[in-house]
Each structure stands twice: as structure tokens, then as C-alpha cells.
Amino acid sequence: MKHLLFYLTIVLTLISCTNTSPEDLEDGTPITGSVKYGADIFPIVESQCLSCHNDNFASGNNSYSSYAQFRVATENGNVIDRITRNVGDQLLMPQGNQLPQNSINLILQWQTDGYLEN
Ligand code: HEC
Numbered sequence: 001m002k003h004l005l006f007y008l009t010i011v012l013t014l015i016s017c018t019n020t021s022p023e024d025l026e027d028g029t030p031i032t033g034s035v036k037y038g039a040d041i042f043p044i045v046e047s048q049c050l051s052c053h054n055d056n057f058a059s060g061n062n063s064y065s066s067y068a069q070f071r072v073a074t075e076n077g078n079v080i081d082r083i084t085r086n087v088g089d090q091l092l093m094p095q096g097n098q099l100p101q102n103s104i105n106l107i108l109q110w111q112t113d114g115y116l117e118n
Contacts, residue, residue, distance in 0.1 A: 029102055035110040037067050038118045044103045045070055048094050071115045074107065083107060 045064050052059040064070040073079045082093035083104055092098060
């Protein structure tokens with residue numbers, strides 16, 4: 001009986017590790033289809049970056065007011081480096097904060113998918 005409980009515990013632990021639980025989905029909505037700037041990336045940039053990175057106020061000489069500007073900064077600049085730094089790192093963007101993991105994943109997938117606009 002003791003052995004049975006032991007194995008049951010192991011099996012249940014394994015199942016709970018491999019199954020997607022509601023908590024996993026909260027910040028990790030699965031990405032379906034190609035990631036597009038218009039639908040997926042612009043909302044992140046607008047809410048998290050634009051206040052400090054626009055044509056009138058371009059922190060670090062980076063403006064993300066257009067698709068082209070954000071694409072260049074991601075493709076040839078430091079966007080990926082800055083958003084994937086550890087919490088507490090002075091260079092982490094947005095400043096003093098970290099994007100939700102799902103937003104970071106979307107930007108990384110946008111890169112993989114080839115920086116689609118729409
Ligand atoms: C509260 C203001 C603020 C917000 C919000 C912010 N930044 Fe910045 N960012 C700065 C400042 C100030 C600098 C210049 C200092 C530095 O390099 O760390 C900077 C620099 C950068 C740089 C370096 C530019 C270069 O050419 O090396 C990148 C890349 C960057 N930010 C990306 C982002 C992204 C992406 C977001 C949104 C997810 C964001 N930032 C949000 C203030 C901000």
C-alpha cells in the first residue's frame with residue numbers, strides 16, 4: 001500500500017508538471033500564427049515604450065514612433081538585448097521594469113517570423 005501511494009505521488013507530480021495549468025496561461029497565452037507588428041507588437045510598444053521613445057522625446061536616441069523605426073531598433077539595434085536583461089540590471093527596458101514574459105516572447109517570435117508588419 002505504501003508503495004502504491006509512493007508511485008501514485010510520482011505519477012501525479014509528473015502529470016502536474018507536464019500539463020498546462022490555468023496559472024501557466026495567465027502570463028503565457030500560447031502564440032498562434034505569425035506575430036504581426038500591427039496586431040501584436042504595436043500595443044506593447046505603445047503602452048510600454050512610446051512615452052520615452054518617440055520622435056519628440058527619443059531616449060537613448062531611439063524613437064519607436066513607426067513600424068520602420070521599431071524594426072530597425074530590434075533587427076539592428078539593442079531592443080532584444082535590453083528587454084531580455086535580468087530584473088535589477090540598470091540597462092533593462094522598460095526602465096526599472098520588466099515586460100511580462102508573454103510580451104517578451106511575442107517580440108522574440110516577431111523576430112523569428114521575420115518582422116512582419118501586418
Ligand atoms: C521611462 C522611460 C523609458 C521607457 C518606458 C522605456 N525606455 Fe528605453 N530608454 C530610456 C532611456 C532614458 C534610455 C537611455 C539610457 C540607456 O541607454 O539606458 C533608453 C535606452 C533604450 C535602448 C538603448 C538604445 C541604444 O541605441 O542603445 C533601447 C534598445 C531601449 N531603450 C528600448 C526600450 C524598449 C523596447 C522599451 C519598451 C519595452 C523602452 N525602452 C521603454 C527610457 C525608457
